[in-house]
Amino acid sequence: MTLKIAVMPGDGIGPEITAQAVKVLEALKTDGLNIEFEHALIGGVAYREKGVPLPEETVALAKASDAVLFGAVGDFSLDTLPRHLRPEQAILGIRKALNLFANFRPAMVYDELADASTLRPEIVAGLDILIVRELTGDIYFGTPRGNRIAEDGPFKGEREAFDTMRYAETEIRRIAHVAFQAAQKRGGKLCSVDKANVLETTQFWRDIVTEVGKEYSDVELSHMYVDNCAMQLLKNPKQFDVIVTGNLFGDILSDEASMLTGSIGMLPSASLNESNFGLYEPIHGSAPDIAGKDLANPMATVLSAAMMLRYTFGLEDYANRIESAVKTVLATGPRTGDIWRDGKARTGTAGMGDAIVAALAKQ
Amino acid sequence: MTLKIAVMPGDGIGPEITAQAVKVLEALKTDGLNIEFEHALIGGVAYREKGVPLPEETVALAKASDAVLFGAVGDFSLDTLPRHLRPEQAILGIRKALNLFANFRPAMVYDELADASTLRPEIVAGLDILIVRELTGDIYFGTPRGNRIAEDGPFKGEREAFDTMRYAETEIRRIAHVAFQAAQKRGGKLCSVDKANVLETTQFWRDIVTEVGKEYSDVELSHMYVDNCAMQLLKNPKQFDVIVTGNLFGDILSDEASMLTGSIGMLPSASLNESNFGLYEPIHGSAPDIAGKDLANPMATVLSAAMMLRYTFGLEDYANRIESAVKTVLATGPRTGDIWRDGKARTGTAGMGDAIVAALAKQ
Ligand SMILES: CC(C)[C@H](C(=O)O)[C@@H](O)C(=O)O
Ligand SMILES: CC(C)[C@H](C(=O)O)[C@@H](O)C(=O)O
Numbered sequence: 001m002t003l004k005i006a007v008m009p010g011d012g013i014g015p016e017i018t019a020q021a022v023k024v025l026e027a028l029k030t031d032g033l034n035i036e037f038e039h040a041l042i043g044g045v046a047y048r049e050k051g052v053p054l055p056e057e058t059v060a061l062a063k064a065s066d067a068v069l070f071g072a073v074g075d076f077s078l079d080t081l082p083r084h085l086r087p088e089q090a091i092l093g094i095r096k097a098l099n100l101f102a103n104f105r106p107a108m109v110y111d112e113l114a115d116a117s118t119l120r121p122e123i124v125a126g127l128d129i130l131i132v133r134e135l136t137g138d139i140y141f142g143t144p145r146g147n148r149i150a151e152d153g154p155f156k157g158e159r160e161a162f163d164t165m166r167y168a169e170t171e172i173r174r175i176a177h178v179a180f181q182a183a184q185k186r187g188g189k190l191c192s193v194d195k196a197n198v199l200e201t202t203q204f205w206r207d208i209v210t211e212v213g214k215e216y217s218d219v220e221l222s223h224m225y226v227d228n229c230a231m232q233l234l235k236n237p238k239q240f241d242v243i244v245t246g247n248l249f250g251d252i253l254s255d256e257a258s259m260l261t262g263s264i265g266m267l268p269s270a271s272l273n274e275s276n277f278g279l280y281e282p283i284h285g286s287a288p289d290i291a292g293k294d295l296a297n298p299m300a301t302v303l304s305a306a307m308m309l310r311y312t313f314g315l316e317d318y319a320n321r322i323e324s325a326v327k328t329v330l331a332t333g334p335r336t337g338d339i340w341r342d343g344k345a346r347t348g349t350a351g352m353g354d355a356i357v358a359a360l361a362k363q
Numbered sequence: 364m365t366l367k368i369a370v371m372p373g374d375g376i377g378p379e380i381t382a383q384a385v386k387v388l389e390a391l392k393t394d395g396l397n398i399e400f401e402h403a404l405i406g407g408v409a410y411r412e413k414g415v416p417l418p419e420e421t422v423a424l425a426k427a428s429d430a431v432l433f434g435a436v437g438d439f440s441l442d443t444l445p446r447h448l449r450p451e452q453a454i455l456g457i458r459k460a461l462n463l464f465a466n467f468r469p470a471m472v473y474d475e476l477a478d479a480s481t482l483r484p485e486i487v488a489g490l491d492i493l494i495v496r497e498l499t500g501d502i503y504f505g506t507p508r509g510n511r512i513a514e515d516g517p518f519k520g521e522r523e524a525f526d527t528m529r530y531a532e533t534e535i536r537r538i539a540h541v542a543f544q545a546a547q548k549r550g551g552k553l554c555s556v557d558k559a560n561v562l563e564t565t566q567f568w569r570d571i572v573t574e575v576g577k578e579y580s581d582v583e584l585s586h587m588y589v590d591n592c593a594m595q596l597l598k599n600p601k602q603f604d605v606i607v608t609g610n611l612f613g614d615i616l617s618d619e620a621s622m623l624t625g626s627i628g629m630l631p632s633a634s635l636n637e638s639n640f641g642l643y644e645p646i647h648g649s650a651p652d653i654a655g656k657d658l659a660n661p662m663a664t665v666l667s668a669a670m671m672l673r674y675t676f677g678l679e680d681y682a683n684r685i686e687s688a689v690k691t692v693l694a695t696g697p698r699t700g701d702i703w704r705d706g707k708a709r710t711g712t713a714g715m716g717d718a719i720v721a722a723l724a725k726q
Contacts, residue, residue: 088560118597123481139502139528143516145563153506155531161567162529165502168518195611197451200508204524227614230593231622234481248558251590252615259594 003035003313006065008058010043011087012286013296013349014071020298020353021069021305024325027357028318038065042094043073043087043286053090059097062279067312068094069305070281076288087286095135100271100279101171102178103133103250104307107237107257110266112330113339117262119234124260129240130186131257132179133250134172135271138201139165140247165201167246172205174274176212179244183219187241191222193229193249205246226253233257258283265297265338268304270311278312280304294348297336299326302356325359333359366398366676369428371421373406374450375649376659376712377434383661383716384432384668387688390720391681401428405457406436406450406649416453422460430675431457431642432668435649450649458498463634463642464534465541466496466613467670470600470620473629475693476702480625482597487623492603493549494620495542496613497535498634501564502528503610528564530609535568537637539575542607546582550604554585556592556612568609589616596620621646628660628701631667633674641675643667657711660699662689665719688722696722 007022009015025035040058047053053073062068073087083089094100109117109127117124142164150160176192183190192209194202206223213221224232226249232239233256245253258267267283282300290296303326310319330339333355334347347355370385372378388398403421410416416436425431436450446452457463472480472490480487505527513523539555546553555572557565569586576584587595589612595602596619608616621630630646645663653659666689673682693702696718697710710718 083560083566086560092561118482118486118599120481120483140561142525147563147567150529150531153531155533158531158533159567160529160531161564162505162527163562163564164525164527166513166523166525168513168516168521168523170518170521195614197446197449198455198503199526200510201524201526203446204510204522227618230615230619231627234597234619234622236481249615251558252593252612255590256593256597256619259597264594 001034003067004065005035005037006061006068007037007039008042008068009039009071010073010286011045011075012072012288012291014043014073014286016292016294016349017282017296017298017301018069018071020349020356021301023353024302024322024356024360025305027360028321033315033318042070042090044075044078046090047078047081047085047087053085053087054093059094062094062098067277067308068279069308070279071301072282072284072286074286074288092140094279095271096141098277098279099136099273101134101136102175102272103135104182104270104272104311105131105133105254105258105267105283107131107254107261107267108263109261110263110327110330113263113266115262116339117260119260124237124262127237127261129237129257130182130242131250131254132175132182132242132244133254134175134246136247137167137171138247139163142166165199165248167201167205169208172208173212175244176209179242180212180216180219183242184216188218189220189222189241191224191229191240191243193224193226193243193245193253195226195249196223197225202246209244229253230256233260254283263339265336266299266303268300268307270304270307272311276312278308280308294350295337296349297338298349298352302326302353321360321363322356325356325363328359329355364397366430367428368398368400369424369431370400370402371405371431372402372434373436373649374408374438375435375651375654377406377436377649379655379657379712380645380659380661380664381432381434383712383719384664386716387665387685387719387723388668390723391684396678396681405433405453407438407441409453410441410444410448410450416448416450417456422457425457425461425642430640430671432671433642433644434664435645435647437649437651439651455503457642458634459504461640461642462499462636464497464499465538465635466498467545467633467635467674468494468496468617468621468630468646470494470617470624470630471626472624473626473693476626476629478625479702480623482623487600487625490600490624492600492620493545493605494613494617495538495545495605495607496617497538497609499610500530500534501610502526505529528562528611530564530568532571535571536575538607539572542605543575543579543582546605547579551581552583552585552604554587554592554603554606556587556589556606556608556616558589558612559586560588565609572607592616593619596623617646626702628699629662629666631663631670633667633670635674639675641671643671657713658700659712660701661712661715665689665716684723684726685719688719688726691722692718
């Protein structure tokens with residue numbers, strides 16, 4: 001069977017970094033990985049060529065593929081477009097269209113990069129947490145939403161804007177199962193994050209997660225308010241194993257957690273549906289300031305490709321090989337500017353891709 | 364004129380720490396501060412004695428007073444009560460009842476405590492940022508909210524819960540003015556935090572803040588997405604001067620910012636209405652684990668009393684005196700366990716209050 005990968009480079013540094021991940025996957029062909037790639041437009045580049053950030057052909061290609069390798073979207077010069085035409089709508093749209101409700105965002109500190117964190121080394125050394133973020137519900141997609149004249153309340157008659165946070169039982173149940181199962185495979189601890197002391201939606205979230213937890217007696221479940229979690233991630237991040245939370249809180253907390261590591265150019269992510277079809281992308285953004293300059297670190301995208309092999313295809317061996325090649329390069333190879341330090345050779349985006357391919361060949 | 368202060372100790376360590384702040388204010392009487400105190404029940408303790416966390420007499424006393432000195436509310440053993448009876452509802456209720464829409468949460472690092480942060484000293488030394496959080500609107504109070512059977516969408520017919528995020532023009536305008544004016548008195552920089560790429564409410568927020576900004580040409584206004592802000596607070600917190608944001612994002616970001624400092628037992632806050640009437644409270648919570656043991660650090664509450672003198676009464680001199688007494692104690696006096704370190708004498712809650720009073724007397 002040939003694995004069909006839809007490659008969506010997107011904006012900014014997207015094309016350069018996805019090219020390195022494709023290069024690494026291509027290198028595994030000689031070792032028997034049967035894989036082929038088809039490219040599609042998404043984000044600002046799609047808007048410029050097709051008039052919309054998420055063309056129908058792009059969604060169709062994703063649906064006809066076995067997995068999606070995604071770069072990044074975002075282009076400041078398009079920020080003044082009506083919202084539905086902005087590049088970010090493409091990522092929201094494709095998550096929804098493919099029903100990618102389970103977002104895995106690991107935050108881990110590489111020993112080789114422990115000094116890169118702004119936190120004290122003893123607080124973050126060896127950190128390895130996984131944030132499981134619900135990705136297709138919550139206030140991100142809840143209707144009704146919009147602008148109107150207020151019809152009630154103290155500001156009746158005035159202009160107001162509004163959004164709806166909402167979660168249905170199935171949405172909470174399925175992400176809870178995913179998170180409990182991830183915890184089973186890791187440290188056996190799950191912390192569910194909500195704001196149950198204020199929001200009805202998240203009280204319901206807490207109730208359902210607690211109920212689902214009865215099926216996982218081997219996982220230790222705890223609950224934490226989101227404000228406290230934002231603090232605890234700084235105070236003692238190693239207290240966490242797996243965190244599960246809604247779309248909005250997950251957006252904020254996973255960015256905080258990834259910055260803790262000091263390795264944001266290293267962190268991959270996976271967004272999966274019920275049947276392990278997935279979209280794989282680096283956690284960092286499109287970085288327009290360094291786009292096209294061969295400066296970006298492609299490791300997060302290469303590691304996203306490894307996650308793809310593991311989560312969607314169950315190809316644990318190939319995934320391990322890529323991850324260990326990345327570690328070899330970190331330990332002994334050249335580095336891009338974001339993680340460069342004295343004593344290391346300096347290279348660019350393509351050079352880093354080549355170094356990973358070379359490390360694979362030597363395994 | 365006698366200043367009438369309503370004292371609401373609340374739960375946990377609340378009574379001990381407010382007692383120290385009252386002691387410090389009392390000590391200023393001999394120097395001409397004309398002040399009197401009346402106590403009221405709030406939170407879990409009010410629920411136990413009166414059956415509700417926010418008794419009518421408590422609101423009435425606040426309205427008849429010139430300012431409120433607040434301890435903390437929260438009592439885990441009451442967390443299973445219906446939401447409207449839980450202690451936290453008291454703080455939400457009193458904010459709304461008194462129209463305390465402007466919450467000032469400074470996050471500053473005391474030189475004497477710079478090592479207490481989990482961040483590297485060079486990242487946080489000298490940090491001094493102010494978060495201005497809108498406190499009476501947003502999804503905290505937005506209606507409709509509740510539980511129901513979904514009437515539309517992919518989960519139609521299922522149980523769901525929902526909340527409404529909403530902001531009206533006046534609500535955004537008034538907090539924006541407060542924040543711009545605060546920035547004028549400080550470093551002249553204001554960063555407005557939103558999620559305008561996803562939420563209609565916060566796109567409206569961004570538009571109105573931008574409009575209000577035209578009246579403050581001496582303040583440099585920027586906008587940042589909340590997920591990025593959660594990262595930037597870790598990456599380079601000193602880039603910020605004043606941050607203004609909505610109620611929900613403000614809850615999360617201000618807790619993150621306060622934990623950056625490592626001085627969370629030191630941080631005061633003020634919640635003000637249009638006419639500078641205010642409720643003053645420490646940023647930390649009710650800490651039931653150490654309640655009644657003379658272990659809590661009362662400095663955040665004492666500094667909240669100083670903020671009260673400054674913001675509500677314009678008594679800058681008395682406020683400065685309290686703040687400088689606190690600094691004297693930090694530099695030369697005994698310390699509570701949370702900020703204790705080798706070479707310092709150790710004391711309890713009351714001892715710390717006495718030390719501040721002694722420092723005042725020596726000024
Ligand atoms: C680009 C934006 C819409 C997106 C989100 O908020 O989900 C991004 O921040 C992310 O986390 O993938
Ligand atoms: C206790 C809780 C309702 C409250 C809030 O969310 O506002 C607290 O976290 C705070 O920040 O004062």
